[in-house]
Amino acid sequence: MHIWSLVMALAYIPFLVQGKNRDESTPEIPSSCHQNEFNIQSPEDLENIIDCNILVGNIVISDYNYPIITFSKLEKVLGNLTILKSPELVRIEAPTLEYISSRFILTELTSLSLISFPSIKYINVLDWSILPILSNVHLNHEIQGIESIRVSDTSLTGFSGFIADKLDILDINNNRFLDTIECNVEHIYGKLHIAANAIDVKVSLPKLRQVSNLSINNVERLNLDQLETVDNSLSLSNNYFQQLRFPQLETIGGTLSLLQNEQVNHLEFPSLNEIGGGLMLVNNTKVDKINFFPKLKIIGGALELVGPIKEIVFRQLKLVKGSAIVKSTSQQFDCTKWSTSDILLVVRGGKIECTNYKNEKFTSRTRKEGHSQGLHSNTVALIYRFIL
Structure with missing residues (x-):
């Protein structure tokens, strides 16, 4: 298996020169290479466009009944390239293809093992899914223009080398042999989703500063050291890392959820001052002291803490807008x-509710409900330090 590396640049210089500025060496596009959609289901269909250097229109290859697709002369696609639902397809080759103006979609290709696009320099959207034995990918190392990436259900072993400042989506999931994910992206305006890859996968996004939604599961090591802002929610569940550090993170617009990270024993949120939604720390079985939010002042939703908790310390906390529940x-x-x-x-x-190791429950009324009424029957045991 080969490690797949994509290197993305930011600038895109248009390759077509229109009208008066057209270079004399730029060939006219034949009518056979220009239509709204090219539907290909057989080698005979492919033969109709095999001599095209430039295809204008969307290419859709489905139910293809031959093991190899080769675009021997194709250089540019002005549209989408979509290949799907072709269980006999084993190889896709395009030795001279440099440019796909829109989406490069591969899906439901259950026998595909090799993609070779060694000259590719520009792709706008990369969307690959249900390619269960794909392990060999050969792409150019200077791809420009990528805005969205989804890679799901492949046999790739690595995904690294990005130099993209901005993405809309980065979604890497269900790649069972993928043990390395590296990217130098700084802003993700949609979702960052990483889940169900190799058990020992290591994720490094050392330059990421802002993301809209973040969900990371099943990761052994995580580097998000420069992350400053999460516009909506941040969720980390069922991970295997022992340390979790967010040294620069200041605000989370939605909920912060840390759920069932059973190996983590050291957490740092030294700069976090506001959570717009709730704070959920549930069943992180080696975390017994909640003392790693030294600057947190506002929780815009509920506070829920569940686990072998011995001590709770929020030195600057001034407001919890929802319930506070401890178990x-x-x-x-x-x-x-x-x-x-x-x-x-x-x-x-x-409400304020606490349940102890004997499953005894204590509840207290909040200011919204009225002045404190003390405790109702049942109880909860934990050593809580609350320092204002």
């Missing part, structure tokens, strides 16, 4: 003390 399995946590502490001054909506 601790530690005998060292005092629910009675926590439920009647200064948490009552911070929570403005919902």
